[in-house]
Amino acid sequence: xREVAILGVGLNKKWGxxxxxxxxxxxxxxxxNAMDDxxxxxxxxxxxxxxxxxxxxxxxxxxxxxxxxxGSGPIPATRVESACxxxxxxxxxxxxxxASGLNDFVLVGGIEKMTDTNDDEAIDALYAAExxxxxxxxxxxxxxxxxxxxxxxxxxxxxTSLQMAHVAAKNHKHGAMNPVxxxxxxxxxxxxxxxxxxxxxxxxxxxxxxxxxxxxxLLCPLxxxxxxxxxxxxxxxGSGQGSSAIAxxxxxxxxxxxxxxxxxxxxxxxxxxxxxxxxLAEVHDSFTIAxxxxxxxxxxxxPGKGGPASESGMTALGGKIPVNTSGGLKSKGxxxxxxxxxxxxxxxxxLRGAAGARQVKNARVGLTQNLGGTGGSCVVHIxxxx
Amino acid sequence: xREVAILGVGLNKKWGxxxxxxxxxxxxxxxxNAMDDxxxxxxxxxxxxxxxxxxxxxxxxxxxxxxxxxGSGPIPATRVESACxxxxxxxxxxxxxxASGLNDFVLVGGIEKMTDTNDDEAIDALYAAExxxxxxxxxxxxxxxxxxxxxxxxxxxxxTSLQMAHVAAKNHKHGAMNPVxxxxxxxxxxxxxxxxxxxxxxxxxxxxxxxxxxxxxLLCPLxxxxxxxxxxxxxxxGSGQGSSAIAxxxxxxxxxxxxxxxxxxxxxxxxxxxxxxxxLAEVHDSFTIAxxxxxxxxxxxxPGKGGPASESGMTALGGKIPVNTSGGLKSKGxxxxxxxxxxxxxxxxxLRGAAGARQVKNARVGLTQNLGGTGGSCVVHIxxxx
Numbered sequence: 001x002r003e004v005a006i007l008g009v010g011l012n013k014k015w016g017x018x019x020x021x022x023x024x025x026x027x028x029x030x031x032x033n034a035m036d037d038x039x040x041x042x043x044x045x046x047x048x049x050x051x052x053x054x055x056x057x058x059x060x061x062x063x064x065x066x067x068x069x070x071g072s073g074p075i076p077a078t079r080v081e082s083a084c085x086x087x088x089x090x091x092x093x094x095x096x097x098x099a100s101g102l103n104d105f106v107l108v109g110g111i112e113k114m115t116d117t118n119d120d121e122a123i124d125a126l127y128a129a130e131x132x133x134x135x136x137x138x139x140x141x142x143x144x145x146x147x148x149x150x151x152x153x154x155x156x157x158x159x160t161s162l163q164m165a166h167v168a169a170k171n172h173k174h175g176a177m178n179p180v181x182x183x184x185x186x187x188x189x190x191x192x193x194x195x196x197x198x199x200x201x202x203x204x205x206x207x208x209x210x211x212x213x214x215x216x217x218l219l220c221p222l223x224x225x226x227x228x229x230x231x232x233x234x235x236x237x238g239s240g241q242g243s244s245a246i247a248x249x250x251x252x253x254x255x256x257x258x259x260x261x262x263x264x265x266x267x268x269x270x271x272x273x274x275x276x277x278x279x280l281a282e283v284h285d286s287f288t289i290a291x292x293x294x295x296x297x298x299x300x301x302x303p304g305k306g307g308p309a310s311e312s313g314m315t316a317l318g319g320k321i322p323v324n325t326s327g328g329l330k331s332k333g334x335x336x337x338x339x340x341x342x343x344x345x346x347x348x349x350x351l352r353g354a355a356g357a358r359q360v361k362n363a364r365v366g367l368t369q370n371l372g373g374t375g376g377s378c379v380v381h382i383x384x385x386x
Numbered sequence: 387x388r389e390v391a392i393l394g395v396g397l398n399k400k401w402g403x404x405x406x407x408x409x410x411x412x413x414x415x416x417x418x419n420a421m422d423d424x425x426x427x428x429x430x431x432x433x434x435x436x437x438x439x440x441x442x443x444x445x446x447x448x449x450x451x452x453x454x455x456x457g458s459g460p461i462p463a464t465r466v467e468s469a470c471x472x473x474x475x476x477x478x479x480x481x482x483x484x485a486s487g488l489n490d491f492v493l494v495g496g497i498e499k500m501t502d503t504n505d506d507e508a509i510d511a512l513y514a515a516e517x518x519x520x521x522x523x524x525x526x527x528x529x530x531x532x533x534x535x536x537x538x539x540x541x542x543x544x545x546t547s548l549q550m551a552h553v554a555a556k557n558h559k560h561g562a563m564n565p566v567x568x569x570x571x572x573x574x575x576x577x578x579x580x581x582x583x584x585x586x587x588x589x590x591x592x593x594x595x596x597x598x599x600x601x602x603x604l605l606c607p608l609x610x611x612x613x614x615x616x617x618x619x620x621x622x623x624g625s626g627q628g629s630s631a632i633a634x635x636x637x638x639x640x641x642x643x644x645x646x647x648x649x650x651x652x653x654x655x656x657x658x659x660x661x662x663x664x665x666l667a668e669v670h671d672s673f674t675i676a677x678x679x680x681x682x683x684x685x686x687x688x689p690g691k692g693g694p695a696s697e698s699g700m701t702a703l704g705g706k707i708p709v710n711t712s713g714g715l716k717s718k719g720x721x722x723x724x725x726x727x728x729x730x731x732x733x734x735x736x737l738r739g740a741a742g743a744r745q746v747k748n749a750r751v752g753l754t755q756n757l758g759g760t761g762g763s764c765v766v767h768i769x770x771x772x
Contacts, residue, residue, distance in 0.1 A: 060441075246451045
């Protein structure tokens with residue numbers, strides 16, 4: 001397999017309720033930003049990560065649609081869907097394609113247009129990430145399922161609502177420094193605990209918001225990047241993907257994310273790294289408990305120590321291992337398909353030393369973890385500044 | 387890139403209105419048949435081609451869902467969507483993954499569950515393959531768009547309704563020999579012309595039927611296949627994918643499928659073959675005019691000669707280049723995501739000499755062509771018995 005590098009990264013200007021832009025407008029903005037950043041005007045192939053375009057805007061077949069609107073037809077353009085992990089899964093396909101030698105300049109984009117609808121339709125669309133026959137038909141929402149996982153985690157490890165609240169407060173503190181973020185303001189752990197209960201024990205401020213947004217990354221062979229890039233080079237060191245029982249009731253242990261364990265194992269192995277080598281991580285905080293469980297399943301902390309680590313500041317900027325310096329899904333917003341790609345954008349900026357006020361000092365190795373649904377699928381990537 | 391071979395192929399027993407089976411049941415049946423055929427009990431990774439699971443059964447995230455129900459978790463499992471070309475696009479991802487060296491045993495499945503709904507919902511779902519903002523919102527169905535393409539083709543080349551009808555009659559003649567086919571009976575060209583007009587000039591019997599079905603193919607490195615397979619070995623010789631303007635109005639020439647031209651060019655180049663080398667082909671006959679245009683855009687006949695070729699018997703079993711020996715989408719049925727994978731199944735059986743009554747004599751090189759929507763995306767593969 002060829003070595004692969006990140007040549008360019010881009011987001012659309014601002015995530016949020018973008019009622020004046022269509023999904024294709026938002027995607028093209030992010031993709032052009034990534035091509036500008038890479039200083040190339042041509043791509044060989046494209047992947048688009050997206051979950052809900054069919055259910056929320058009635059549009060499937062968005063691989064070729066986005067290539068068309070980007071002006072990049074007639075290139076191969078493929079849409080990848082893995083619920084909330086669609087962006088990470090699309091990134092992995094781009095990585096595999098460049099690694100295979102088939103094509104050199106491969107653009108991976110993620111897009112979700114979620115606000116041109118009403119709450120009922122949005123909830124219906126999110127149900128589709130669950131096991132529809134055995135979970136959604138019983139009426140349990142994603143927040144409900146995460147609440148169940150949180151309860152198990154609390155019972156097993158003594159995790160507290162305050163610890164979860166600290167995850168949200170920390171991510172908002174980071175996100176307040178990110179101009180793209182949908183909610184770029186500071187909140188306290190107390191604010192989280194005082195906010196409305198959505199699904200006990202999860203409060204409204206424990207939950208990330210569905211929104212509109214896009215992200216894009218341009219990949220190429222490492223050798224090519226060394227020749228043409230004028231920016232610090234970020235290598236894709238490892239790629240791992242895993243799955244697990246999609247329904248909660250079919251899992252051995254609801255307090256462990258099997259798909260994360262499997263994806264991380266594969267990514268660490270390919271990268272030749274261990275959790276101790278990771279300087280910063282972007283993890284999937286769709287709910288605060290998800291970040292806590294991710295820290296544990298990735299091996300960044302011991303099982304059961306995700307809560308205390310979050311409360312202690314270990315995962316904040318300036319801590320031992322800063323997590324979600326971008327603001328995470330919580331503060332930045334969670335346009336599903338864009339999320340996994342935007343995680344890569346943040347880590348690439350950090351490893352280039354170009355993250356501005358959010359910069360992690362001496363960051364050389366970073367990790368991204370993108371989760372689908374309640375963990376039926378997971379994609380993990382590891383990157384290094386080379 | 388490593389050389390890649392087909393180790394096993396499988397379909398579910400019968401395509402049609404499978405009201406007693408869920409999508410996951412149908413998928414697992416086909417996948418197990420492919421694993422049985424390959425004589426392996428383990429896979430490393432999986433791709434699932436599917437378009438409408440969100441819109442028609444409310445279920446996205448079906449990569450991990452299918453891996454889960456197949457009992458193959460926690461492997462990487464990714465859903466690929468490219469409208470009616472979802473199966474072909476998934477197959478290409480499987481090919482790239484094995485070629486890259488990342489994994490050895492990669493299962494590619496295609497599934498669509500389309501009959502657990504009503505006509506309105508099914509039509510809405512198919513709209514999603516078009517450019518929704520500029521085509522579907524005007525109320526023009528896929529049949530309507532293909533009717534426009536047919537009119538242009540008739541005007542430009544003198545193609546007739548009778549020539550189109552011969553495509554359907556030929557494919558039903560083939561399909562009558564295929565036990566999996568949804569409509570395994572013979573029809574005449576006259577029957578087609580006498581059937582109800584759906585969108586002038588297309589009659590009901592010019593159109594393939596949306597249905598339930600699944601297909602699966604197990605890929606591995608050619609070297610591995612040589613070691614462990616007791617069946618004739620089929621090598622994936624070339625893979626090509628192309629896109630074009632998704633909306634008809636944005637194309638230079640509505641009588642040419644640009645995405646097919648691009649995909650075929652890439653596949654022939656990788657395979658080191660020309661159209662003259664192809665012994666049989668499975669092409670995308672969602673409408674009879676689509677097969678005629680595919681023959682031309684693939685270079686199997688001169689531009690404008692697709693109609694006469696179909697009428698002359700050149701593309702029938704026993705003709706110069708048999709096309710759609712499986713019965714095609716017309717007779718076999720068109721479960722969107724399954725279609726592109728089932729095309730590979732048919733060509734593999736033919737190249738193994740295992741196609742029974744439908745066998746093409748001395749078939750050594752075969753081609754598959756899978757189209758998305760009205761041609762926004764296309765995937766072409768070329769195979770050889772080695």
